[in-house]
Amino acid sequence: MSKAVVLLSGGLDSATTLAIAKNEGYEIYALSLNYHQRHIAELKAAKKIAMQFKVKDHKTVEMDLSWILTSALTNLNLKVPTQLSSHIPITYVPARNTLMLTLALGWAEVISAHDIFIGVNALDYSGYPDCRPEYIEQFQKMANLATKSAVEGQTIKLHTPLIDLSKEAIILQGVKLGVDYSLTVSCYQADQNGYACGVCDSCRLRQNGFKVAGIDDPTPYR
Amino acid sequence: MSKAVVLLSGGLDSATTLAIAKNEGYEIYALSLNYHQRHIAELKAAKKIAMQFKVKDHKTVEMDLSWILTSALTNLNLKVPTQLSSHIPITYVPARNTLMLTLALGWAEVISAHDIFIGVNALDYSGYPDCRPEYIEQFQKMANLATKSAVEGQTIKLHTPLIDLSKEAIILQGVKLGVDYSLTVSCYQADQNGYACGVCDSCRLRQNGFKVAGIDDPTPYR
Numbered sequence: 001m002s003k004a005v006v007l008l009s010g011g012l013d014s015a016t017t018l019a020i021a022k023n024e025g026y027e028i029y030a031l032s033l034n035y036h037q038r039h040i041a042e043l044k045a046a047k048k049i050a051m052q053f054k055v056k057d058h059k060t061v062e063m064d065l066s067w068i069l070t071s072a073l074t075n076l077n078l079k080v081p082t083q084l085s086s087h088i089p090i091t092y093v094p095a096r097n098t099l100m101l102t103l104a105l106g107w108a109e110v111i112s113a114h115d116i117f118i119g120v121n122a123l124d125y126s127g128y129p130d131c132r133p134e135y136i137e138q139f140q141k142m143a144n145l146a147t148k149s150a151v152e153g154q155t156i157k158l159h160t161p162l163i164d165l166s167k168e169a170i171i172l173q174g175v176k177l178g179v180d181y182s183l184t185v186s187c188y189q190a191d192q193n194g195y196a197c198g199v200c201d202s203c204r205l206r207q208n209g210f211k212v213a214g215i216d217d218p219t220p221y222r
Numbered sequence: 223m224s225k226a227v228v229l230l231s232g233g234l235d236s237a238t239t240l241a242i243a244k245n246e247g248y249e250i251y252a253l254s255l256n257y258h259q260r261h262i263a264e265l266k267a268a269k270k271i272a273m274q275f276k277v278k279d280h281k282t283v284e285m286d287l288s289w290i291l292t293s294a295l296t297n298l299n300l301k302v303p304t305q306l307s308s309h310i311p312i313t314y315v316p317a318r319n320t321l322m323l324t325l326a327l328g329w330a331e332v333i334s335a336h337d338i339f340i341g342v343n344a345l346d347y348s349g350y351p352d353c354r355p356e357y358i359e360q361f362q363k364m365a366n367l368a369t370k371s372a373v374e375g376q377t378i379k380l381h382t383p384l385i386d387l388s389k390e391a392i393i394l395q396g397v398k399l400g401v402d403y404s405l406t407v408s409c410y411q412a413d414q415n416g417y418a419c420g421v422c423d424s425c426r427l428r429q430n431g432f433k434v435a436g437i438d439d440p441t442p443y444r
Contacts, residue, residue: 063285070332088370095328098368102324106317110292135367142360146320148310151351 001027003113004159005104008032008058010046011186012206013119013162016174018053020161021117023177028055031107033100035065035093038073038080041194045185052180061103068094073188080188082199088127089201091188097130101139101158108156109147117159123166136160167209175215182218195222223249225335226381227326230254230272230280232264233408234428235341235384237271238396242383243339245399250277253329255322257287257315260295260302263416267407274402283325290316295410302410304421310349311423313410319352323361323380330378331369339381345388358382389431397437404440417444 004026008014022028032046043060050058065074071093072078081089097120104116120131129135140158144150162170174181186206187196196203198221210217226248230236244250254268265282272280287296293315294300303311319342326338342353351357362380366372384392396403408428409418418425420443432439 059289061285061289063283065328067281067283068328068332088373092370093328094331094369095324098324098327098364099321102317102320105320106287106290106315109316110290129370129373130368132367135364138360138364138367142320142357142364145354145357145360146352147316148314148351151310 001025002115003027003029003056003111004115004117005029005031005108005111005113006055006117007100007104007119008046008050010042010044010049010184011202012174012181012184012209013121013170014046015049015179015181015184016170016177017117017119017161018049018055019174019177019179021159022053026115028053029107029111029113030055030058031100031104032058032060033103034060034062035074035096038076039185039188039190041190041192042185045183045194048183049179052183059107063099065093065096070094080197080200084201084204085127088129091201092128095130097128098139101143105143105147105156109149112149114154115157115159117161119162120160121162121165121170123164133160133163136163166212167205168213171209171213171215180218182220186219191222195220197222223247224337225249225251225278225333226337226339227251227253227330227333227335228277228339229322229326229341230268232267232271232406233341233424234396234403234406234431235343235392236268237401237403237406238392238399239339239341239383240271240275240277241396241399241401243381244275248337250275251329251333251335252277252280253322253326254280254282255325256282256284257296257318260298261407261410261412263412263414264407267405267416270405271401274405281329285321287315287318292316302419302422306423306426307349310351313423314350317352319350320361323365327365327369327378331371334371336376337379337381339383341384342382343384343387343389343392345386355382355385358385388434389427390435393431393435393437402440404442408441413444417442419444
């Protein structure tokens, strides 16, 4: 059974990605990052999802990123926008996906895994630069020069099964694979029990996904 | 005055790199990583060096990497080798340089810096894959797709002023720029006061550098 490191934020996309990796037959090593994010409730969600899918291991790495003062997810003095934007929104966290992929790369080397899954999505996303296919491709090239495993000829493959999917297609696939979306937290300002605001861009994209998919939205709103 | 983020471990190479960046006229933002490394004394050294060179800011980010069980720098049950090896040694920490460069990338974006300095060295090094020019080149390509600044056309430049230098050339340059090497800690098993073992590969490379450079070795050995 091949091992895969799956980045698991606790949101809708990463839960679906985990389900896909599991369905493809990988032994799952789920990795979450506690970066003192505003929506820390997503980490509780990640735990529940990891348990539901009986992952082999689930690691939560802690790194305080509150010094990233430019993001509304790490600087609590900034407001989370309540409308979709045509620009890269203030919820963008500089270098966050690179940081998470790098931790996944390190863990993969430690456990001799050669596959990393990340639920980035280039269509129905918020304009984040580190969700684009060209970024993922370059990360993989860099990763395959960065490690001892790479020097020894063992390449790492990045899997992005959601990259071309719309939110509704993601939801439909997840439902088929048994993802319980009531457990997942997408809201950028979820309260400590995971109740969603319903108005941030992440909530709006998610709500719309359920609507277009024709599936009842199981999200607990406050 | 242009800002530069300089990775500062507290060792000989990073101290010299900082001195070079300062000499080139950059305003210095020094970045250290407390990853619960065996040679945690290097972080005290980093503080002293940052003070000596009057950096604009010095940030130490904490991230416990003791789960990286394959490295003698993060797993205290493994022994630090006392001989130089022709292989990648057990002191190699998977993905560490990528992690530090990624944090530098994040900080650079927050403070609007476009230059990152790292003291990697491809000649007189220990075989680490993430010290090679081809790795650095790919990291830079990836970085220039990863951020909002990059999308807005502002590229990041990675500076590796030591990449082709021998240890003695590094030392000679550092001495010229006023680096006090007695403050720096290179030893992988330095005690808490920074006293070096004198026998690990890092100590041996450093000792030999001073010898070939014809400079008295100011390292405090225990």
